[in-house]
Amino acid sequence: MISLLRKTQSTVRPLFRKFRVFNKISVMQSEFGNIKGQTRELDSEEFFTLYKALDKKILIDVRTNKEFLKHHIHGAKNLDITQEFFGTVSNNLDPDTRVFMYCETGARATAGAKLLASLGLTVFVLNKGIKGINSSIIEHGLISMN
Numbered sequence: 455m456i457s458l459l460r461k462t463q464s465t466v467r468p469l470f471r472k473f474r475v476f477n478k479i480s481v482m483q484s485e486f487g488n489i490k491g492q493t494r495e496l497d498s499e500e501f502f503t504l505y506k507a508l509d510k511k512i513l514i515d516v517r518t519n520k521e522f523l524k525h526h527i528h529g530a531k532n533l534d535i536t537q538e539f540f541g542t543v544s545n546n547l548d549p550d551t552r553v554f555m556y557c558e559t560g561a562r563a564t565a566g567a568k569l570l571a572s573l574g575l576t577v578f579v580l581n582k583g584i585k586g587i588n589s590s591i592i593e594h595g596l597i598s599m600n
Contacts (some may be wrong), residue, residue: 470511491574493567495581498588504578511552514543516566521558525584530556535566544573556580 496504505511515526516535528533532540535557543566547553553575555563561582567577580586 491571491576493564493571493577493579495564495579498586498591501556501578501580502591505554508552509575510548510550512547512556513554514556514566516540516555516557516562527584529554535562538568539566543570547575549574553577554580557583559583559585564570 483542507511513527513530515522515532516539517526517532518534518536519532522532524532533542539571543553545557547570553567553570555567555570555577556579558565560579560581563583567579
């Protein structure tokens with residue numbers, strides 16, 4: 455009887471986790487889909503789940519080129535926040551594009567996010583930056599690092 459109970463639990467848990475993730479995506483899309491000119495800090499699971507779910511988006515690494523070349527999230531564009539960042543991004547982004555930003559610890563991305571939000575863009579910041587990425591996010595294939 456105990457082994458049957460364990461088998462049932464092991465089957466139900468992954469299904470429940472999948473449901474939780476899909477439910478979280480739909481809540482996040484409805485909550486974040488219509489805001490403009492705002493910034494939100496998200497933990498690594500929320501950040502990458504929402505990033506995967508949205509269509510019109512860009513992932514920006516605001517660290518220096520040297521930091522970017524050491525390691526970065528696959529698919530990220532490197533726009534160093536110290537080098538004409540504001541003009542480059544503001545002149546080249548559709549206002550409906552969701553901006554996902556990160557740096558090493560979250561400080562530079564938060565500063566950049568505030569600049570972009572002042573232009574009416576919606577920006578999501580990876581809380582604690584690359585250092586805050588949960589290893590399970592990488593293991594489950596939500597992101598890959600170069």
